[in-house]
Amino acid sequence: MAAADFSRLIAAAADTIAAHAEELTALDQAIGDGDHGLNMKRGFEAVRAEADAFATKPLPEALKAVGTKLVMTVGGASGPLFGTLFMALGKDLSAVPDRNGLTAALGKAIEAVAARGKSQPGQKTMLDVLQPVYEALAQGQTAGEIADAADKAAEATVPMKALRGRASFLGERSIGHMDAGARSTALLVRAVAEAIEGN
Amino acid sequence: MSNVGIVIVSHSPLVAEGTADMVRQMVGDEVPLAWCGGNGHGGLGTSVEAIMDAIDKAWSEAGVAILVDLGGAETNSEMAVEMIGEPRSHRIVVCNAPIVEGAVMAATESSGGASLKEVVATAHELSPS
Numbered sequence: 001m002a003a004a005d006f007s008r009l010i011a012a013a014a015d016t017i018a019a020h021a022e023e024l025t026a027l028d029q030a031i032g033d034g035d036h037g038l039n040m041k042r043g044f045e046a047v048r049a050e051a052d053a054f055a056t057k058p059l060p061e062a063l064k065a066v067g068t069k070l071v072m073t074v075g076g077a078s079g080p081l082f083g084t085l086f087m088a089l090g091k092d093l094s095a096v097p098d099r100n101g102l103t104a105a106l107g108k109a110i111e112a113v114a115a116r117g118k119s120q121p122g123q124k125t126m127l128d129v130l131q132p133v134y135e136a137l138a139q140g141q142t143a144g145e146i147a148d149a150a151d152k153a154a155e156a157t158v159p160m161k162a163l164r165g166r167a168s169f170l171g172e173r174s175i176g177h178m179d180a181g182a183r184s185t186a187l188l189v190r191a192v193a194e195a196i197e198g199n
Numbered sequence: 200m201s202n203v204g205i206v207i208v209s210h211s212p213l214v215a216e217g218t219a220d221m222v223r224q225m226v227g228d229e230v231p232l233a234w235c236g237g238n239g240h241g242g243l244g245t246s247v248e249a250i251m252d253a254i255d256k257a258w259s260e261a262g263v264a265i266l267v268d269l270g271g272a273e274t275n276s277e278m279a280v281e282m283i284g285e286p287r288s289h290r291i292v293v294c295n296a297p298i299v300e301g302a303v304m305a306a307t308e309s310s311g312g313a314s315l316k317e318v319v320a321t322a323h324e325l326s327p328s
Contacts, residue, residue: 079278166271
């Protein structure tokens, strides 16, 4: 991937998180501790600030650098979770991945996020978006279809009962609200899908 | 110092510091002790960087036991241990125990020269699962 393309992907990701920070915080306030939007924004702005330097590295190292930066700057459980997603993608992707390579790496990255959060799909978390995105990718869907699948998957967390994270303390009362991590994951998927499609 | 180190990680710096005060009252300076709390930006939360610094500060060849409050403190502590890496990571354990009771009990056990395994087991006894 050209350095300019990588910087553009990072900018698209940081833009969408910044644009939706208040919405993410509101979702997290409903069933969590209300810091998700601000934390994610701080993390992605820190990544944006160094995106050009990261972009000079080969793709795997660039993704690891993004993940490490998120871990160090987010300041909540989202830091290690989203950080692990990017670090694990960097670990398993080749420098110039094709769709099969990306699908395989995302599969491994989902396992790494699940291990980090001691969670699995169905528990009202970011995994509930990542897993359908992986399946859409594996089925050969277009970037637009994958982004739509991510949005639909985030919506599908609304009727779920939270079994992990702060929201799980609410038990049945977590039902009826979208999971903030699922929403931010869907936002990132759409931003990246649209940036790649625009190439 | 050869006694097991204790690290306290809370979302709130006040809780972390207060817990450390209670530990000190019990064991004085016999146990390496460090605490951290807050997201590093003035808000509630936990910071991987601050946890790594606290582990360094409380480091002991006998190992370090970490006591945490809520989920994010646990996830960030596990991430910090992973980033510290081998071989030290093998001698750091994130305990499954209530933060205040766990820290005081673990430190008391450590002050008697117990091993990391014994210190962690003492903390875990507080969380029957």
